[in-house]
Structures are given as structure tokens and as C-alpha cells.
Amino acid sequence: MDESGTIDVGIDLGTTNSAVVLVEDGTPTVIKNNDGWDTTPSAVWLPKPGVIHVGRRARERVESDPANAAAEFKLEMGLADAKRTFARAGVELTPRQLSAEVLKSLRNDVRHHTGTAPEVAVITVPAAFTLNQNKDTAEAAALAGFHPACPLVQEPTAAAFAYGFSDATERAYWMVFDFGGGTFDAAVVSKRDGDLRVLNHAGDSYLGGKLIDWALIERVLAPAVARELGIAEFRRDNPAQRANFAKLKHAAEEAKIQLSRRDEIEIMVDLTGPGGGTEPFEYLLRRDELDRVAEPFYVRAINLCRNALADAALRPEDIDRLLLVGGVTLSPGLRERLADPAEGLGIELDTSLDPTTVVARGAAIFAGTVRRPARRTAASAPGEFTAELVYEPSVTTTTPTVGGRLHSSSTVDWTGYSVVLSNPGGRPPFRSARIPLSAGGAFLTEVDLDPGRTSRFTIELTDATGTRRELTPGTLSITHREVEFGGVRLAHSLGIQLDDRAFAPMLRKGATLPARVREVFRTSRALNRSDDESVIRIPVVQGERSRGDRNREVGMLEIRPRDVRIDLPAGSEVEVTFEVDTSSLVTVVADVPLVQAQFEAEIDLDNVRTAEVGVLRERLSEVETRLEGLRAMARGAEVEDARRRLERLDGESAVTTARDQVGAASVDAGAAAAAEERLRDLQAELDDIEEAVELPVLTDQLGDAVNDAVALARQSGLPGHLEEAEDLRRRADEAVSSKDSGRVRAELERIGQFVIGLERRSPDWPVRLFYTLQEMLPASGQVTALVAEGRTAIAANNVPALEAVNQRLIRLLPQEEQQKVIGVVRG
Template sequence: MRDTIDIGIDLGTTNSAVAEAKGASAEVVRNAQNLEFTQSAVYVSRTGSVLVGQKAGARVVSDPDNACAEFKLRMGRRDQDKVFEASGRTLSPEEMSAEVLKSLRLDVQRRTGEPIETAVITVPAAFTADQTAATSRAAELAGLRAAPLLQEPTAAVWAYTADVEAPDKGFWLVYDFGGGTFDAAVVKIEDGEFTVVNHAGDNSLGGKRIDWAIVEDYLLPRLQQDHGLTDVTVDDPRYRGVLAQLKRLAEAAKVELSQQERVEIEAEIRVDAGRDVEFYCELTRDDLADIARPLVASSIRLCRQSLSESGIPTTAFERLLLVGGSSQLALVREMLADPADGLGIPLDFSLDPMTVVARGAAIYAATQRIPREVRAAAPAAPGRAQLNLEYSAAGLDPDPLLGGRVQADGVADWTGGTVEIRNTTTMPPWTTGAVALRQDGSFSVRLRAPEIATHSFTVTVHDPAGTELATDQASLTFQRKSGGMGGAPTMSHSLGVGLIDNTVAPLVRRNTELPSTGRLNGLRTTQAVDRRSGAGLLRIPILSGEHARADRNTVVGQLVVRSDDIERDLPLGTEVEVVVRVDSSFGIQAEAYIPFLDAEFEIDVDLVRTVLPDLADLRAARAALDARYHDLRSQGDQIRASEALARLDRLDADGILEEIDRLLRQSEADPDATATCQARLLDADSALDEVDELLELPKIVEEGREAQGIANEVVAEAGNGRYTDELRRAEAELEDAIAEGNRTVIERRTNEVRSIAIRVFEDNGQLPLIRFAALESELDGDPRREVQRLLGDGRSAVAAGDLNRLTGVNARLDRFVDRSGGGSSTPSILGDGLLGSGGGQ
């Protein structure tokens, strides 16, 4: 068995590639057609046999009922299974991706002559938790017993640092424009090691978006005009076949235009049964530039976002690495090189953008030992001693540490036994000499790897009697590198707990190094759970995303504790602790601990996305977005809110609303456009949330000032020094929140100021009077007879000074107050407590 994994796979949206580590570098493994990459397409015959690659891709147009491509972005969704009509087989996106992985694995086995049980698989840096989990499931379905995941930009840096000497210190920017996704990653290099310190990305910004833009803006209008086919439109499901043919032509033309100035497009288009038309047009590089410019501009905005978040100026960057097939477009390189409209960072495309990720994954794989569980599963030769070795397979250290333990049947005490490690690469061979084993068979030693090379070591073990033992691992390798060692992977998307005020308490933030553990203490329930009545519910949602509002993020895990799940009642205000753990391949585990019960609950992390909305729902959401946009602009104009209006202008300039309309049209023909449209609607709503905050902020600040005034008056009248000190602290926190401009925190601090005044009223017995005054103001015009009767009773109690009676009236009136509207339907957690379904405070 190999000592290190060595195999790297770039599982792409359009094409996939596999490479094998060779020394400090890597070689792409060609497929049976002698191509360096395999099209990510699957065809299922009527007998149920599966065909993968270019031949399958050709059938996506000619036989779409039995072929499928570009399914990578649908992994992790519940509703994206493909039914292959001829055979009746149904495959999920994970199962189709597994077929691609099987094909690549077979290519490697054909080349090496050995079974491949482990491989490193790359994922976009912007992939969500459910998409990375789905990639791991696909690897398992493909028969890979272990498949560490590596982010694509990181893989590219591994490739670029393999054959060239990286700077001792500096910054690189990775620009990864693939077939289906875009990633921008800021890479810091220091002392020969590199780390991704920030990234931004878009899971739906890729070359296929350019293909669809070519279809809608250029090819389809020509087809309509030249043949009078005005009824053939993007949003008419009857002509999905026509659009699939045009999309295929667009993709081929785009690739050709990366090498030449113009291309002739000529094909026979089947419009419907019995009707074919001859289609011809010419597409130039300038035409393509006009079509693709908005999408390339979006990728540059994401680069700038990543630079802005990291706080590093463009002048600090030594090079910009071009990765992915779409980065080969002349327009991309022209726009990036422009210091005004682009980035002005020197471009580096010395490695093939189509295969650089697979090469980098293999180079990284050569630094990763085959996992112990895979080794342990291999059949052991009888009579051999077992060697459990701990060491790094690669590094910068010329004296790497090796630790281990020898185990063998019949040997309980290894005192007197020895181990010797020899470096057979150096001349003359270097040796540790006989190193004494401890009683339990363990040992530790420093190796010698003086040259920058892959060093081979032999391991010889003698038992306490001096007899040499055959072992299950007689050799090992260590790759001494001069630089280019990558740091820990980083978190793609933040994880947190949803709070009842619709904010998020962070657990693990984006860009945190992995593995990582996030912990939240001091959360408290906002609803009691009663075992006898069955009333109450505790619900804890784990959210993924960067949106400030909890309901804009994705629920990836949820704990629900009902009355029959606990051994005793759970009082209001019970403390809860939440812990989440993320491993180096982005796997998530979460749990909650309730000290009052001394009980731990596993949080169900369900990394499968919900069913996509239908087009009618998306169109309704688009109409609601439009109405909200115009309402906010009207408000901004009325109060001359310059910052809010500037945000709306930025939304216009970015063209998000026009993009949503385009995606709605494309959704009839492209399944991925539906998911992208949903994501863009969420982005637009989040942008409008910020505008809403800016418009509401002055009102919220004014309410805070009013609360301060009332509280100061009440506390001064009470003359209680304890309340005076408490109010001063609360006022200082309110002022800090106002200075930060955080609406949610301002509201929370305002409520804390009000609560001080309320407690003063409680102390002096005035709270029932205050409460009744508020209810009377709200319900005075209510036509219901019972309401008016209760108001009369309350006034009578006030006149009589009967506060006990007034308290009862208040409780009955409170039932008539309309509490509908507002708030999120998302189950969430209060700022310092948890909320179950059914409301709370």
C-alpha cells in the first residue's frame, strides 16, 4: 500500500480531471480517450449501463431523456434526481458525481495497476456545508474509503508553489473562474508556508452563465430573426431542446474564441418533430466581450470584496493566479490587468488553468498519509509485527520527528528491543542506529532529510531477544520541501445560532482555520417545557451564512426538545450551552448541554437543502422585491436619506434586479438557474435589509433617547442610588450602540433602559397604572363590547386606587391586543435565551 494518498481529483461542473503525485510535482492522468480531462456528464442506456465523459456529454443534446450534465451544483438538494427514461433508473446528483469519480478512479487504476482507495477531492471555496457533505457522500458511493476535501483555490496554490520557489513573504490572489463557480482567495506567504486568509465566491457564477448569456443575447435572436421563430423563447418549456442545442454551440464557440478572433457557428437545429432549420451566424471576440462583460465585472467585484475584507491593498500582491477554464477568455485577462476597472495585479497563467487544480490536489495528497483506518482494513500478513507510526509525510524541517509503537503477539514487554531507521536516499545512507524501545514498544526519534527531495527510509525492528521481526510497514517516505507548504484549511461560511430578535450569535466564523470548535455559553430558554401538560418546546437552530438577519441564512442543524424528551420540567430562563465542531473536511457536529438537567443532546445536522421553489413562487418573490424596492426608494426620497439612496443606486449599478429577471427566464430551460435565482433574490432582499436599517435607524435612535429621558425622570424621582448606577451603565451601552449604528443592539439596549424604569414602577407599586394606560391607549377605539366593559372596570379601579383589581383587568385586556405581524417565522434563540415554537417574550 502507498504511504501517502498521492491522487488528486478536480470534480468540476463541466469537466473533471485527476492527477498523480510524482516527486515534488504531479502529472495529469489521461483517460481512455487520451484526454487530460473528462466531461462531467452521464448517460444511462436502456439496459441500465452507465457511460461517462465526452460521449455522454454529446448525448445531453441528442438524447436529453437519458443523459445529464452540469449536476455538480445540484448536489445536496432533495429534489434534483434525474430519471433516465429508457432504463427507468433514477440517479441523484451525488450518484451521478460518483459515476464521474468512478471513471477517474478507473483511469488511475489502469495507469498504475493498483486499486485506488483514497484520493483528495477539491471543492469550490464558496461551497456550502450541504454541498461539501454531498461531495463526501459521492466519494463514498464511488468506493473511495477516504477522501479528504481541499478547496480549489488552495489546490491551485499547491500547484504553483511546487516547481517554483515561493517568496519568503508576500501575497497572491487566486482568481478561479470555472465552469460553474467562481472563487477569489487571498493567500499570504510567510517563511515558505502559505495560508488562505480570506475568500469570496459565488457558487453560480461560472462559464455556463456566459454560455446562457450568449444564447439569450445573440444566438436565439438570430434564430428567431432568420427563420421567423418568434415563438421560440427562453421561458417556453416546449423549446428546451432548442435551447440545449444553442447552449452547446455557445459553449464550443466561447472556447474557440479564447484562441481566435472570430468563429463561424453552423448547425442543423431541430425545432420540433419533423422540423429542422439550418442555422448559421458569426460570433466575434468583441461580441463575446459585450455579452460576458457584466459577469466578469461581477467576478472582479468579488475579488475587491475579498481584498477589502482582508485589508490588503492591491499593490501588496505579487501575482494573480488564473485558474479555471473561463479564466482563459481574453476579456477576463484584459479586464483584470486594467488597474482602473480591474485589479492591476500581474497575471500568472503559466500552468494550465484547466488542470492546475487536479495537479495541486495531487501535490497536496502527497503530503497526506493514507488514513490509519484504511491501512488497518488491509489484510495483514500472518506473523508480522504491527508498526503504528506517527509523522508528517512532508515538511520544511530537515530533522522531522518520528514516533511509533511496535506490537506483536506474545510480546508484552519490549525492554531490550530496538528499532533502526535508515535513510536510503542519502549517500552514504544515514541511520539512527539501534534505538531502544520502551516497555510498551513505543519510541521517538529525529530523522535526517538534508536535501530538498523525497527521502526513503527503511524500518528494522528487533525483539528483546535480538531477533529481527518482519513488520507490516518496512519503509516510509518524507518529502523535504523548500517551501510551498500550505496551512490549515479555512471555514467557508460562518456558523451560528439563530436568536429570537432575528440576529445570529456566532459559533465558528468564516475564514477560521479548521478543525475548529465553537461554543456559546449563557443562553437561556424563553419558554418553559412542562412534562405533565406537554406544553412548551425548546428549539435551537444552527445557521450557516453571513447575513445579519437570522432568517436570511440557511438552517443546517436543529435541536428540538419536547416534554417527553426530558425527565423533569424545564423552567423559563434555563441555561443552555451549544457546541459545534467542524473538521478539516468541513464536516459538522453539534450538541447542546443543559446544566439544569445535566443532559447532553445531539443536534441533528441535516446537510441537505430544501426543495427549490417553483417558478410561480419565484415570480411572486420578484414582484414583492420590486414593491419593496420602490417603497424604500420613496421613503429615502421623502426624508432625503443620502446613504440609503446610495445603497439603492449601488444595487441598480450592480444589475442584480435585471439578473434576477434573466434567471427567471432561463429557469424554464436550466435547472441551475432556479437555484441561482433564489440565491439572487435572497442577496437582493439582504441588500434592501441594509437600506431598511438606514431608514429606520433615526427612528430607533429617537426611541432610545425618549426611553432615556423617561428612565432618568423616573429614577431621579425614586431617589434610589442602585438604580442610578445601573441606569448610567445602561445609558453608556446605549450610546455605544448608537455610535456603531447597529439597529438590533440599539433596540436591545433601549429595552434594558426601559426595564430599569419598569422595575422602579414595580418597586413603588405604579406598574399596573402604567400598564393600564398603555392598554387604554391601544384599545380605546376597539368596538368589541367586552373590551369596552374591561376598560370601564379599569378606570373604575384606577379611581378607587385598587391596584390588585387593576392587575386582573390588565391581564384580561392583554388577550385582546393584536400581536400578529412582524417577527420571523424562523425558530430562533433570544439574545440571552432560547425560544421554542409558539412564541415567547
């Protein structure tokens, strides 16, 4: 395995099951575990101190011994407060540590197959994974004994590799539909003239088969158990029922799998009854019953696919094949829905590869294109030589270039030294001419490859006397492929949250990685060195929502008084640089030129915690109240877009799912994380619905405002004012046509500023400002005295005295209101 020079090992670290695949002679081979299975259950069992079981035996114990076994911990990756307790072993393990145990097991399977444990592997992550989840995955690999630089690749991208690295002549668009045990991902893929490129991603880190299992339990099985066995308080969040729900979860998962091949299945589980004894529970579950429970989750997955297509400016009819990935896609009900153009996508389904191992296959194929991390091996003694080689391990040309520079621990006159590259096993065999080294010990040459195969070359070094010398490494391998990968893509937009809560994306979703970008912003407030409490905070966020606080905060840039040599005035330049590597790990730096200082963002991915259950309940209540209000508003207005969005939420049972997750949050850290994410998404969706509901009202207000502006401009008698007013009318018409409430609001504000500018020129402006300020201020002795003084000034037509009263009234306003009024007064 070490001879190839490439990583060659791909691992799908799944929520329910994991798999490892090794590329041998250019062909991916699924490595079976000790049970002879292609997949290993992602489960861990600690029966006593110092003993750890991973896989099938551990998965069985999740049902029978839940206090000492754990599964489905992938959904808790990246959460600092997520831990699983193992009673008999007396330890707590984090999801990262549990994932490391699964990775160790897979690594040992490769060791058993090849005789050597791999040092590095390509490990897959959901495209919807956040930065902290990716970081936890990388650290789990290091804990498992892998090289710290294990590349991460997104699961739908890996699936595309598995399907796509053949037939370079095919020109097509594909969509990957990856519905696994814990996550859902969709990817739009283009294959053109040997170039395989992921165009767009969409996904949900908490949409998977696990949700279907729990929905089946909570909507069907648990009510039946409570009714038939007479168990009171039979709820998932009741600690006394933990063992019973563990058994139901296992039974639900097995029944779901069986119903992919049968129309009905008899569920039989021995549960603990009200008196403490064992009582049998039986239930005949039909496939159509399961499909009804699963329907909202199918609908959400399909809607995410439609979003991904729309973002890529494509329609379902533009897609040639829908590549099915993940165990949930074995469901006949889901396949029927997907094939339906009205209810699903209407795209031809491709089931030619095993959906449970296709991601690992693709990861291994990608691993075959990535060089192993370099091991700098300096020559240990005089007369020994090492080579620093430069070449691409996977190419689409049959005549690639290979270069290198030789090193020695002693001074060497490279004059007369030469190398020869040979591949005696080539078809035909290949042997280069003698290639003299440069004075610096470097060489460069072309080699011939066998099409569609891996070619292995030996590097022969001879000195000036013609004597063969040993060289490390003395071999290299290059694989010729018909298809070239177009690069890893950024799954979420990255940027900063501005002072007005707006999101300023700097790297857009879909950017090819690695990527680096720099933009200049200006501070909205001053930073005074004398004020220890003064601080400029710039949140670093990821997501696609226009409001920064509706996205996920992943870090914070902070500039404090102690960090600067002089006071920073408002409006100071801040140069922000984002850098993202191919594994989506991020560095953010801010430069402040005025003080010649640089600040690195605190990307604290080790302290991401789940919200407390009480907080989640409050957020759920807020969402439910807000949703009902918007439903009422939508019923009485011509707002088709708002009604369509509300129907989509209903079709996905979005609020019901969030309610279920909040209910389980006290006993399941993964459910708490899912609830937090779902509620954030719901609030953002309700923002959009609110905008759609308000659009007709805003449109009417804009029409009235532009008419008033034109009338005032005519009254002014100045041609320039009328011309500006007519330009405002044109802009207002464009905003209305766009049906974008943000643009309509912006034009309302623009017109308001124009009208205020005209009114300020009016002789009675100080009087109108006085009465406006009087309405804005609450009654007090000071306000009453100033109002009396102002009225006296008006009666005496004393404009300077009235303006002085207005200035004193402005100073009584709250600081934020003061700034707004001062801006109006000064224009």
C-alpha cells in the same frame, strides 16, 4: 504509489471539466485520459441499459441526445429531489451518482497510468459549497470506489498550494480568483517565512461560466432564433424546445471559448423549425457583445473579491499577485477589467499555471502531505510482526522524528529486538544506528532527509539473536518541503438561530479546522412534560448574516417532553457543542444540565430540497416589490450608503439574474437552487439597505428621545437619575457616530426603558397606562365595560380600583403583547 504512505492523488471535480493529478517523486503530473486530454468533460451518457460513457463522447451527446446525456450536474449536488432521467436506459440518476461516474473514470485513468487504482484521493470542492454539497461529494467518492475518508479541500486553497509550494523565502499576499464553469471562489493568501496560509474566503456556489452561457442565449441568441426562424414560445422552460436549447447551450459554450482567442466567431447550429424540419441558424458573435452580457457576472465576482479583502483588513494595493484559476479567466475582457484599478482590482495578474488544471495540481500537492488512512493489519500468525508508525509525511525540517510501536499476534519479549532505518538512495545515503525497542515494543529516532525531495526509508527489524525478521509495513516516505501549509479554513460561519431570529455564530468563518467549541445558552420558554405539543427547537444555521433566517438552515436541535424527566422552566441552561472536521463535516450536540440529558442535532443533509417554482415566484415578487419601495425611499433622503448598495445590485444585475433563474427553475434543478440562494441573498441585502434608509429617521428619534429623558430626569430632582440620563446621551452619541442602525435601535429601547422607569414613579402612571391599554385593545363588550369602570375609578381618584381594571385589560391582550406590557409594569 503505495510506497509513499501519502495519498498523492488530487482530483478537481469540476462543473464543466474534471482533472486528476498524481504526485510522483514530489512532482505533480497531470494524468491524461483515453482521449489524450488533460481534462475530462464532467458529462455522462447512457445510450442503452448497462452502458455508461463519461467524458468527451458524453459531452457531445448532451447536444445531440439530451434525453440520454447529462452535464453540469455539480450545481445540483446536495439536493434530494434532483435527478436526471435517461430514457433509453430507463433509469434516474442523482447528481451524486453522476459525479461518482466521473470520479470512476478519473480513477481508471490513474489505474491505466500506474497499474493500480488509487484507494484514496484528495477531492476539491468550492469554498462556497454548503454542508449538504460537501457531504454529497464525499459520498460520490465512496460510490466511485474510493476510501470513505477521502479528504475534501477547497478549490481556491488547492490553487494556492499549486502556486505556493516553492520559494520559501518569498513574502507576499496573493488573491486566488477562481471563476469556473459553475462556481466562483476568491481567497486571500499569506505567504510568510515558509508558511502558506489562507486568510479569508468569499464566493458564490452558483456564479460560473454556465450563467454566462445562458445569459448569452436568453439575451442574444434565443431572441434571434425566434425572430429569424419564426418559432413561437421559444423559451428555455418550454419542454418542446429542449433539444434546440441544448444545441444553443453547446454552441454558446464553444463560442465563448473561441472568443478568448478571436474577436468574433460565426455560430452555426441546425435547429428544429416550426414545421418540424431542420433549419440552419447563423449568428456572428463579437467579443464585445459577449463581454456586455458577461459584465454583471464579472462585477459580482470582483465585488466578492473586494469583500474578501475588506474582511481580511487588506486593500487591492496590498496584494502582490492575482492568481487566475478556472476557464472563465481565459476571457480577455475579464482580464482587462481585472487589471483596471477603477473597474476591477488593479492587481498584477499571474497566469503562469494552466487555469484548467491548477486546482487538481494543488490538490495533489496537498495530497502529498496527507497520510493515507491507516489499514490496521494484525499479524496473522505467530512470528509475523506489524508496525504502527508515527511520523509526519511532509515536513519543513530535514531532521524529523519517526516513532512506532510493534505488534505481534503472539506474546513477544521485545528485549533484545531492535530496528534500523535506512535510505540507501539518499544524498548522501542514510543509515541509523541500531535502535533498541522498549519493553512495550516502541521506538523513537530522528532521520536525515534530502532537502526538497522525497526520502524513502526501509525499516529493518532484528530479534535478540540478530536474525532479520519481516515487518509490515517495512517502508515509509517523508517529503521535505520549503513551505508549510497553515491549515484548512471554515468557509461559512456556523451557529444557532435564537428565538428572536438573531444569528448566534459559534464558529466563525476562517476558523482553522478541525475545530470544536462549546457555548451556554438559555431557553426562552418553558417545556412542560404534560404538553405533548411542547417542543424546544434550535435551528442550526450557516452563513454570515445577522438574521438567522437569512442564512442557510442545515439542521435542527429538538428537545421534546418525552426527552426530559422534569419540566424545564424558561431560562434553563443548554450547552451547545459544535465540532467540525477538516472536510467541514459537522456534529452538533446539546446538553441540558438540569435534566442530565444530551441531544444530538438532526443534521439532515439528505433531505435538502429545492423550493417549488410557485414559491420561488412569490419570493421574487416580494423582492421586486420591496426593492422598488426602497428605491423610492432612497431618492428622497440623505442616505448615501443605501444608494451605493442599490447601485451595486444594479451593477450585478442581481434581480435580473434571479428572475432568469426562477424562469428556468421548472426545467433545471440547478437553476432552482441558484434562484433560492440568490433570493435569500437579495432579501438579506435589502435588509441592510432598509437599515441604511431608516438610519436618518432613527437618528432623529434617538435625539428627541434622549432630550426627553434628560428633561424628565431633571424634573425628578434626583442626582442619580440625571447622571444616568447623561450616560444615555453619551451612548446615544456613540451609536449615531457608528452609523449602525442596530446600535441606534438598541439605545432607543434603552432610553425607552429608562423613561418608563421614571414615569412609573409618577402619581398619574396608572391613568396613563389605562389610556394606553384602551388604545391597544379592539372594541368589544368586555373592553367597553372595563373602560367605563376605569373612567369611574379615575373620576373617584380610586387608584387601587384603576390598577385592578388595568390588570384585567392586560389579560385581554394577545399573549406576546401581555408579556411586553407586564415587563413594562413590573420594570
